Amino acid sequence: MESLSRWIFAPRDPAEPIPFSAKVFNVVIVVAAVAAVFVLAFRAQSATLNWGTVLEYHLLFTTGLLNTLILSLGTLVLALPLGIAGAVAQRSRVLPMRYAAKTYVELIRGTPLLAQILLIYYVLFPAIRLDDKLVAGILILALFNGAYISEIIRGGIESVGQTQMESARAIGLTTFQSYRYVLLPQALRYSVPSLAGQFVSMVKDSSLLSAISVAELTFQAKQASTYTYSTFECYLILTAGYLIITLPLSALARWLERSLAYES
């Protein structure tokens, strides 16, 4: 009885680690249950999976995965600084900056990404003669995610507390230095869990770029399914493709969260 409960219950002391074998056991059971549901569902429709033709188009999927990866990394690199700038600007004493940042956040958060993609790609970018789809995709996603990230960072800064800013000023730090060395390092730590969620969403949101036929994973999977008529197979590969990117991202976030926790 005792030995069985070890597989099912976490230790009473929350600080005590869960045994590795118990972790594996539980994850396997959950994954098996989900797989079983899908297998049964396919059976019920008496659909059979036909991988042969789909796999002939493996190049479509690998380029799609690669492009989604490039889109995600590019967006990450641009959206984080944009978000930080947006958060700082929203707190600025310079009112034009503050209201520009607030308007940006409200416009982006209040409208669907698909509408932004279409409007920016077909109205704004032709005006500046930008026609590289991947670059266009990265810029649009960065703009979109920057707004959400700026709200996350702003929340982080506000939870750091006013006296941290004041004590920085009191020992002679300028406003820029106070943000750079005191507020932002602490705010980013507080924000890691929410930022991780946002980055995961960002990877998935890149699928909407298929609307402007950027050759990312979703677009490629759709292509493959029109060539092969094997829609289920293509979407199963697509699902796996996103998980290949998002699962390591979540693991990285958890590791960051642990390693950045304050010593106490």
Next chain:
Amino acid sequence: MSVVIESIHKTFGRFNALEGIDLKVETGELVALLGPSGSGKTTLLRIIAGLEFPDDGPGNIFFHGTDVTERDAYERRAGFVFQSYALFQHMTVFENIAFGLRVRSRATRPSEAEINARVNDLLGRVQLTQFAKRFPNTLSGGQRQRVALARALAIEPRVLLLDEPFGALDAKVRKELRRWLRAFHEQTRLTTLFVTHDQEEAFEVSDRVVILGEGRIQQIGSPAEVRANPANDFVRKFLGLDDESELLIPSPLHEGSRARELDAV
């Protein structure tokens, strides 16, 4: 360095926190701002530090004759110790103290060796040498308080401002730190203002006591003067003198040292 405050007003919304404060603190003085909560004492201290700004109008603040009214806190070089300490959680004790020096522009920044020497000296003075590599979260309240003090002193402030410095500490540590502060002040003669609502603390430590109430200065004087001649009903009530009972205010710790100074003159 002397601090001169002229005709400072401060309102928060419709609440008058300060209604015309005039005060002169001489170089090397240790002055207590004493008053009940809501009397405006912390607001006054924060205005001196440049963390808060007085209402527009005739008010001015001078540091040793220089008008600093419009200067932000980071330009005033006033060491400020917060009631909540406000240590940088993400830095070690050593880095907390060193940081005000490290961020200076190349022209005014001491060398690495000088910074190390100064921080180590301060760590010794606040008796925290063995805690240099610890993070603030791992320290007790009294230890954090002393880190906060060392951090404020590291930038060689022109004036030291302490907001309820011993407020959050237990009685024994309060007493110890109080004595320590007085002894420290005897050594450095750094112009110091500290805010307290505890009259025992104010009378024991300071050269002069400024009693604030309802946004105005009710009385300024040495502990002995205030004790002997309360200026008005407010002071009498605040000090608990209105029932004409025996006063139980301790005699200042530094009476002896002041006598010695006078002897030397």
